[in-house]
Structure formats: C-alpha cells, structure tokens
Amino acid sequence: MSIIRKDKKEWEKDILGARPAAKEQEECPLTLLANKYKTDKGTNRGANNGYTYTYEYYFNNFKDKKIKFLEIGLNNGGPEHGSNKIDRKIEDYPSIRMWHEYFSKGEIWGFDVNELKDPIDKSLNRFHFFQGDQGSEDSLKDFNDTVNKKYGNNVQFDIIIDDGSHAFYHQQLSFTRLSGLVKPGGYYVIEDIHWQPDKRRLVKGKLAEGEKPVYDSGQLPRTVNTKFLIKQIVGDPKKNNPGAPNSIFNKFKKLRPEFADDFINNMKNFIWEDPNPSGKCPRPQRLIILQRSKE
Ligand SMILES: C[S@@+](CC[C@H](N)C(=O)[O-])C[C@H]1O[C@@H](n2cnc3c(N)ncnc32)[C@H](O)[C@@H]1O
Numbered sequence: 001m002s003i004i005r006k007d008k009k010e011w012e013k014d015i016l017g018a019r020p021a022a023k024e025q026e027e028c029p030l031t032l033l034a035n036k037y038k039t040d041k042g043t044n045r046g047a048n049n050g051y052t053y054t055y056e057y058y059f060n061n062f063k064d065k066k067i068k069f070l071e072i073g074l075n076n077g078g079p080e081h082g083s084n085k086i087d088r089k090i091e092d093y094p095s096i097r098m099w100h101e102y103f104s105k106g107e108i109w110g111f112d113v114n115e116l117k118d119p120i121d122k123s124l125n126r127f128h129f130f131q132g133d134q135g136s137e138d139s140l141k142d143f144n145d146t147v148n149k150k151y152g153n154n155v156q157f158d159i160i161i162d163d164g165s166h167a168f169y170h171q172q173l174s175f176t177r178l179s180g181l182v183k184p185g186g187y188y189v190i191e192d193i194h195w196q197p198d199k200r201r202l203v204k205g206k207l208a209e210g211e212k213p214v215y216d217s218g219q220l221p222r223t224v225n226t227k228f229l230i231k232q233i234v235g236d237p238k239k240n241n242p243g244a245p246n247s248i249f250n251k252f253k254k255l256r257p258e259f260a261d262d263f264i265n266n267m268k269n270f271i272w273e274d275p276n277p278s279g280k281c282p283r284p285q286r287l288i289i290l291q292r293s294k295e
Helices: 008-018 022-026 029-037 052-062 094-102 137-151 168-181 226-234 248-255 260-267
Strands: 068-072 107-112 127-131 157-162 182-191 270-273 287-292
Touching (some): 022 029, 052 287, 127 137, 168 226
Parallel strands (some): 157 182
C-alpha cells in the first residue's frame, strides 16, 4: 500500500477550508476560549477540530450552573504517541483551563495517566485531578470510589468527555465503568474516533532499539472499532443487523466477554446525538456525542 503525501499548499487548503471564518469564531464563546488556551478542540491549534461549535450547542445550558464535569486526557504528547514509559509530567492543561472558565461554577475533574507537574495552578480553584489509567479496571473503580467519597454515594456528573489515549479498548472500558456516573439528560462524549495509537504513528526518536510503545495496537487487548460498535447498539439496528453471527456486536462479545454485556447495557441508556447540530463543526465525523435518556 502506498502513502500519498499531500504537498504543503494542498494540505493548508484542506485545513483552512475546514476552518470557520473569524466572524463565526467570534460568535462562539467556547471556540474563543479554546483558542485562547490553545487546545485543539478549537480552531487555531494542531488538528483544529472545532469541536467547540458542537459543545457550545449542547453545553450552553450548563454554563453557569453548579455542574460536575470530567475530562479524560489533559494535554497533547502523552504515551499514546509512542513512549514506552508513562513518565511524563504534564506542564499545562489547556482544555481544563477552557472548561474552568466556561463552566464558571462547575467542579472540573481531570483524569490522566501522567502526573501533573508542581506547582498545580491554584487559580483553578474548582479543578480536581485524578491520576489513573483509563485502561485499568482498578483505576476506574478508584475514580468511582473517590468521587462517591467526596460527594456522597450515587454522585452524578453532567458531562464526561473521553479525550484520552483514543485506543478503542480504552474508550470502551472507560465508557463501561464511567457512563453510570452520567445523570439523565447529561452527556458522554468520545473524541477523535478516527485515530488509534499505533506504532506507525510514533514520534520518531522516542524509543530506543528493542523498546516497545505502551499502546501499540498489538499490545492492547483486542477489540472492535468503537464507532461501528456504538452504531449497532444505538444507531440503526435494522440496517446494521447486530444479530448476524459475524456482526461487530457479536465479535465484541467474543473478544471482550469480561465487560461486553456491561458496555451494551449501559449504552442502551444513551441516545446517539448529531455531532454537528450547528453545521459549523469542521470535523464532526471524529466525534461521538451520547446523551443519557431523561428517565
Ligand atoms: C489528546 S491528549 C488530551 C488533550 C486535551 N484534552 C486538550 O484538549 O488539550 C491525550 C491525553 O490522554 C492521556 N492519556 C493517554 N493514555 C491514557 C490512559 N491510559 N489513561 C488516562 N489518560 C491517558 C495523555 O497523557 C494525554 O494527556
């Protein structure tokens, strides 16, 4: 298979073409904040995903409420880019800064496998950090225990965003063990479903000879594509025929019997929402927005 490289001009045209005009950005407060703090959820950094246009639409109502919010994944450059160690100290947390300012009364939780570099910014006085691995049953249980202990049993979150390693296995285990925390009417979001940590994506020079990256697809437990799986459960079951013996649904049950039933049962509480309701998000195909049914 050959890789076709676009020349720089063509690539810039793609990116700029996908970038909304300055006036649109001005009209979207969350995009302005994303750009101020330089997270790629906005339109001036890295992949310029512009997810903020979608988030502004769904989350605007939560803005000045006392919500509980969790994001998995705090800063680019983590072990998903090919390190064989989990030894990075996170120096900044752009999306946490953005959420902290946007949700002016919200409790903002950040969950990351890497620790934070001292001193943690004290001006973020509603920010709580939890160090854990989203691929570990123990860490996910610890997180549940920690928030239950802090807020009382059966604590509920308004919004959870998974912007962690993006590995399918991690996305699926995290949803299984964290989605029960989402309150009716709240949201569970999975970002960057087009991207997998894989040795072909490694940042050059990070590994010495013979070392293996922590999240190479060959090292993580095998599973199916997250988007196709969710589509079969809450998308259009007739079209996707989940009952067929070789369906993604059945493959998932065979590959991950230890949590497949929990994943499927939890997913049935959610509704698949339009990832581009405003029509302004440049890359909606990279996003899964799930809303918990209002029981
Ligand atoms: C894409 S970056 C997050 C970007 C940030 N949310 C933003 O918008 O600027 C991914 C983050 O996921 C974290 N991560 C990678 N693997 C993880 C794991 N197994 N558990 C928890 N966090 C993980 C990385 O350390 C990194 O900070």
